[in-house]
Amino acid sequence: MSLRSGTPRADGFSMPAEWAPQTQIWMLWPERPDSWRAGALPARAAFLEVVRAIARFEPVTVGASQKQFQNASAQLAEDSNVRVIEMSNDDIWMRDCGPTFVIEGKGGLAAVDWEFNAWGGHLGGAYPTWDLDNQVAQKVAQLERVPRYATPGFVLEGGSIHVDGEGTLVTTTECLLHPNRNPQLGQSEIERYLRDYLAVDTIIWLPEGLYNDETDGHVDNFCCFVRPGEVLLCWTDDESDPNYSRCRSALAVLERSRDARGRELVVHKMPIPSPIYAILESEGGAIGQVPDESGQPERLAASYVNFLIVNGGIIVPGFDDPMDSVALELLQTLFPEREVVMVPGREILLGGGNIHCITQQQPRP
Ligand code: KQY
Numbered sequence: 089m090s091l092r093s094g095t096p097r098a099d100g101f102s103m104p105a106e107w108a109p110q111t112q113i114w115m116l117w118p119e120r121p122d123s124w125r126a127g128a129l130p131a132r133a134a135f136l137e138v139v140r141a142i143a144r145f146e147p148v149t150v151g152a153s154q155k156q157f158q159n160a161s162a163q164l165a166e167d168s169n170v171r172v173i174e175m176s177n178d179d180i181w182m183r184d185c186g187p188t189f190v191i192e193g194k195g196g197l198a199a200v201d202w203e204f205n206a207w208g209g210h211l212g213g214a215y216p217t218w219d220l221d222n223q224v225a226q227k228v229a230q231l232e233r234v235p236r237y238a239t240p241g242f243v244l245e246g247g248s249i250h251v252d253g254e255g256t257l258v259t260t261t262e263c264l265l266h267p268n269r270n271p272q273l274g275q276s277e278i279e280r281y282l283r284d285y286l287a288v289d290t291i292i293w294l295p296e297g298l299y300n301d302e303t304d305g306h307v308d309n310f311c312c313f314v315r316p317g318e319v320l321l322c323w324t325d326d327e328s329d330p331n332y333s334r335c336r337s338a339l340a341v342l343e344r345s346r347d348a349r350g351r352e353l354v355v356h357k358m359p360i361p362s363p364i365y366a367i368l369e370s371e372g373g374a375i376g377q378v379p380d381e382s383g384q385p386e387r388l389a390a391s392y393v394n395f396l397i398v399n400g401g402i403i404v405p406g407f408d409d410p411m412d413s414v415a416l417e418l419l420q421t422l423f424p425e426r427e428v429v430m431v432p433g434r435e436i437l438l439g440g441g442n443i444h445c446i447t448q449q450q451p452r453p
Pocket residue numbers: 123181183184207214247302303306439440441442445
């Protein structure tokens with residue numbers, strides 16, 4: 089399919105909100121041994137729960153490496169709403185390496201293929217090479233026979249942006265202005281890419297994302313739109329939590345922002361779970377905390393905001409925490425017309441993200 093030379097905006101395309109009708113969800117099968125413990129078996133079990141939860145609502149396509157294609161196919165064979173395809177990859181983060189789909193009024197669908205550098209390239213990126221992940225968006229676009237807009241040299245991950253589908257985008261300075269993404273560009277030049285490729289008019293810059301997020305503060309782990317004019321923001325009242333000031337700085341920005349239609353934003357607060365640390369669960373059952381460089385156990389960036397909206401449903405990670413039920417109830421209130429399904433989120437969190445990070449929705453134009 090064609091590589092388009094202009095920009096989506098010039099051709100009448102824009103990025104719809106996640107709650108717009110979808111055709112399917114794209115995912116990638118866990119394999120990488122330095123991301124996933126114990127031969128990736130616990131991660132695959134968690135991943136399968138996510139796939140099956142989504143497949144209750146709409147079709148899922150799972151890309152697996154040539155080595156894992158038969159295994160993934162066998163494990164998903166029972167589910168007629170899931171197809172497995174062979175797709176080389178470096179890891180499972182389809183939100184970030186996959187395409188951002190854009191639609192246009194006459195039924196058109198296209199894919200934006202951002203440059204992907206594994207959250208920082210050689211300046212703190214997660215893996216030494218990322219060329220397979222960087223081809224994922226192109227492959228998805230070709231499989232779906234949709235035109236593709238590429239941004240060679242401009243790095244962006246899908247998890248670093250959220251849109252309301254009515255011209256507003258929310259992101260974080262911590263991520264988009266990080267020198268390991270597009271050091272040659274200033275804020276206004278980065279905004280130009282967002283305006284041209286996603287057709288947004290108003291960009292809300294939160295200072296930071298959640299503490300210790302491996303992505304340098306992806307907004308999809310911290311704050312999202314729940315409908316036009318309303319956002320959901322991670323929240324803690326614990327002054328000793330490093331997220332305390334991050335949540336307040338974000339709230340201050342949101343409270344003085346107007347969206348693209350001139351509306352003030354209603355901010356809903358989503359509690360974060362109690363601190364969760366990386367624990368090494370060995371086969372024999374021994375448990376030990378993984379210390380960081382300073383000898384402290386590593387705090388994981390656990391968040392209920394990392395949920396996925398699907399047709400008729402919300403798929404949200406749970407952490408076996410007292411806040412799980414609070415999060416479920418709040419999401420059910422915010423999305424009364426959708427069924428909220430909580431699936432265990434710890435194993436995917438150990439790899440550095442959660443349900444929103446491992447999925448990419450394809451809107452129905
Ligand atoms: O989008 C994400 N949260 C993925 C981060 C993965 C970092 C690699 N371990």
